[in-house]
Amino acid sequence: MEFNGVCKSFGAKPILDHVSFTAPDGVVTGFVGPNGAGKSTTMRILLGLIAPDEGAALVDGVPYAKHRAPMASVGAVLDARCAPKNRTAYAYLKSLAYTNNIPKSRVDEVLDLTGLASARTTKAGRFSLGMGQRLAIAAAMLGDPRNLVLDEPVNGLDAEGVKWVRDLCRNSAAAGRAVLLSSHLMSEVALTADTLVIIGHGSILRCTPVADFVAEHSRPLISVVTPDADKLLRCSRIRPAYVSQRRRSRTAIRATRARS
Incomplete structure (x- = not known):
């Protein structure tokens, strides 16, 4: 997936300024930045x-609209509430399969894949946010796509669901797909992505391997705040000057609190 x-702009408000990068x-x-970026x-x-x-955005060398089988080209999750509220999970996925020439058997496969097999007859309007996110991912995977585009896919998921998205x-x-994963949480993307x-x-501020970014912005230090700095010194190898500085800082904090 390429952006060139x-x-x-929306009216007089610029939104994107010559965005260029590739998701190979x-x-x-990992596509990261604050909300509104x-x-x-x-x-x-x-x-x-x-x-x-x-500019232009291309999928496998051509615009997405020119792909004859779009769901086999890109599976996308942009909104967890994508399914009509009055349709069951199975009916929603079946309609997508029918209109995209996808075998009906694939519906059961993606329901199993996303852990929704037991909720196949439940209407989407009764789904929690996490279940709605799973249903959106099931729809994205329906065409066994060559590329995945996931916009904040872990919203509403519990810890097990978050791990499942990471593994997905x-x-x-690992199967050769290009995966573009967006989030405003750097910590989450760092656990999943290969590049940032x-x-x-x-504007694109930086493109870098995750390992390089983490190494650059990590420090091999542990900060300990204690009311008994002398005892900490006796039990550790922390430099005295550093402990003394922290002790004075602690005293200052206490004095400030007392005055307030």
Whole structure:
């Protein structure tokens, strides 16, 4: 998946400013930035839901709209509440399969894959946010796509569900798929992605391997705050000057609290 000089404004407000990066096959690309940085707009442009003012977004070398089998090209999760509320999980997926020439047997496969087999006759309107997220992922996987686009896929999921999404991303990349995973949580993406694309105010700030970024921004230090610095010194190898400084800081904090 490629983005080449993509620009987009809504009225007088610029959203994307010459966004360029690649999410290659066999790699989980983490797309990170604060809320409002332009992540969702970038993904919607890739899927042809928004037209860029300049530049182009390509899937396997061509615009997404030109793929004859779109669900086999890209599986996307942009909204956990994508299914009609009055349709069951099975009916929703079956309709997608029918309109995209996907075998009906695939519906049961993705229900099993996402842990929704027991809820196949439950209407989507009764799903929790986490179950709705699983249903959206089931729809994305229906066409056994060559690329995955996941926008904040762990929202609403419990710890087991979060781990399942991580495994899905890693296994998909290991199978040769390109995976584009967006989040505003750097800590979550760092546990899943191989490379990072960092966006801020609509501009790409950095593209880097996750391991390099973590190494650059980590410090091999442990900070300990204690009311008994002398005892800590006797039981450890911490430098005295550092402990003394922390002790004075603790005293200052206590004095401030007393005055307030």
